[in-house]
Amino acid sequence: MRFWKTLVAAGLLAASGSVHAQEYPSGPVRIIVPFEAGDAIDGTARLLADVMANEFGSPVIVQNIPGGGGAAGTAEALRSPADGQTLLMASTGALTARPILSTSGYQTSDFKPIANLVDQPIGLAVAASSPYQTLGELVEAAKAGTLSYSTPAPGSTQHVSMADFASKNGLTLNHVGGQGGRGAITKALTGEVDFAFVGASNYIGLADGGQLRVLAVATPERLPFLSDAPTFKEAGFDFNASVWFGLVVPQQTPEGPTEALRATVEKVAQSDKATELYEKLNFEPNYMAADAFQTRIDESVEQNRRILTELGLVK
Template sequence: MTFFPRVMRAIALGTCMIAGVSAQASAAGYPEKPVQIIVPFGAGDALDGTARVIADRLKSALGVPFIVKNIPGAGGGKGTAEANKASHDGYTLLMGSTGALTARPLIKDPGYKTDDFVPIAQLVEAPIGLAVAADSPYKSVKDIVEAAKKSPGSVKYATPGPGSTQHINMEIFAKDEGIKLTHIGGRGGKGAVVKAMSGEVDFVFVGASNYTSLAKAGKLRVLGVAAKDRLPFLPDVPTFKEQGYDFNVAVWFGLLTNKGAPDEVVEKLRKVVAEIANTDKTRELYKKFNLNEAFLDGPDFQKEIDANVAKHGEVLKEIGLIK
C-alpha cells in the first residue's frame, strides 16, 4: 500500500525539478518555443482581431509562432480561467478584456481572481456608442432620458449580455440620471444590434464597430458615443459629453500573463509589445478593425484594472448581480 504514494511523490518531485529547470532556462532565452495567446471570446470578435494583429507582429519581432486560441464562453470567464490554469512561465498570454477580467470574478468565482494576472500592456479601446433604429422617434440622448423619466422601465435597450461592461455602464448611467431602463441581452454585440433594428428594443449600447456600416447607410442612427472625443469613423456623432452627460465607457483590450511568470520574461514582453504597439504597421491594422489605439504600459494598465474592479463592485451590487 505504501508503494503507490511513494511512486507518486517521486514523480511529483521529478516533475517539479524538471519544471524548475526549464523555467530557469526559458527566462534567459525567452521565447524558445511557440507562445499561445488565449482569447476568451469567439473567432471574429473585435478582441480576437486585436489578438491576431498582435500575434502577427510578435511573431515577426520574436521569431517564434504566437498562436491564438479561442476559448469562448461565460462572458470571457471560461477562456480566462483556462489561461489561469496554464503553467506560469510566460508561454501563455491572455488577451484580457474589461468584463472578463474586472466584472466576472466579482459575480461568482469563475476559476480566477482579478489579480491572478500580470499586465503586459493595454493595447486598444473599443469605443461604445448608443444607437437607435432609423425610424425611432428618439433624436438625442436627452430624448431617451426624458422618455425614461416619464415612464420608468418602458425604455428598453440591448447589450451583448447581462453582466457585460456595456450593461454595467448603462446601469451606471441610468443611476446617475435617476432613470430606470429595461435591459435585454443580445447574446453578442451583433445580436444586440439586430434587436434594435427589429424594433424589439429602443436602443442598443455596444461597440461602435458593430454597426459602423449600418450607421453610414442610414439604417441605424447613432445618438452618442461614450468617448472623450468623436470617433474618426463616425465624425458626425456627438459624444455624450457634448450633450451634457459626463459619461465615458471604454472597453479595453490588453495583453497579460500569469502571475508568477519570471520577471525577466515579463519585462521582455513589456518592452517588445511597447515597441510593436508604437508602429505604423500596427496602427494600420487597428484601423482596419475600427479599434482605437489606447496604449498603456504595464503599471498604468494595472491602475486601470484596479479602478475598474472598484467601480464594477459597486454597480454589480446595485443591479443585483452580487448578493
C-alpha cells in the same frame, strides 16, 4: 504559407510540455483569447500575434477558448504554466466583472499586466424609425417611463456602464443581452428594444445606410468614423465608457519573461503596421504600459463592484 506554419507551431506547442526558460521566448508563445474566433478581441489578438511572431522569430499562436462570458479561457490561462509562454488577451468584462458576478476560478488579482492594446469606444444608437432624435429626448422618456436596451451580454462593460448611467440620471431601463454586439444591434433594428449600447464601430454600415441613428458616443471627443454623432458630453452628460483589450500573464510569471514581454509589446503594439491594421478594423489603438494598465484594471474592478452591488448582481 502561414496557415501551415501555424499548424506546425500548434504541434510543436503540444509536444513541448514544459519549457526551461533561459532566454525568452523559449518556444512558441500562445495567446489565449477567451471568446469566439471572429470577435473584435480575437481580431486584436491575431493582428498582434502576427507582428509579435516577426519580432520574436518564433511562432505566436492564438487559441480561442470561448464560453462563460470569457471565464473559461481566463481560468485556463491561470491553469497554464506561469512561464511567460502563455498570455491572456484580457477584456474588461471577463477580467474585472466576471469574478464579481459568479464563481469563475480566478480573481482579477491573479494576473499581472503586460500592456493595454486597444480601446473600443461605446455608442448609443436607435433604429431610424425610433421617435427619439436626440439623447436628451431619450433620457426624458426613460425618466417618464421604462425603456429597454440591448448590449452584447449581461455583465458586459456595456451593460454595467449603462446601468451606471441610468442610476446616476434616474432612468428606468430594462436590459437584454444580444449574444454579441451585432445581435444587440439587431434587437434595436427590429424595434424589440428602444436602443442599443455597443461598440461604436459596429454601427458604421447601418448608420451610413440610414437604418440606425447614433444618438451619442461615450467618448471625450467625436469619433472619426462616426463624425455626425455627438458625444454624451455635448448632450450635457459627463459620461465616458469604452471596452479595453490588453495582455496579461499569471501573477506567478517570473520577472525575466514578464519584462521581456513588456519590452516587446511596447515596441510592436506601437509599430506602424499594428497601428494601421487596428485602424482598419476601427479599433482605437491605446497602448498603455504595465503600471498605467494596472491602475486602469483596479479602477474597472472598483467601478464594477460598486455598480454590480447596486444592481444586486454580486455573487
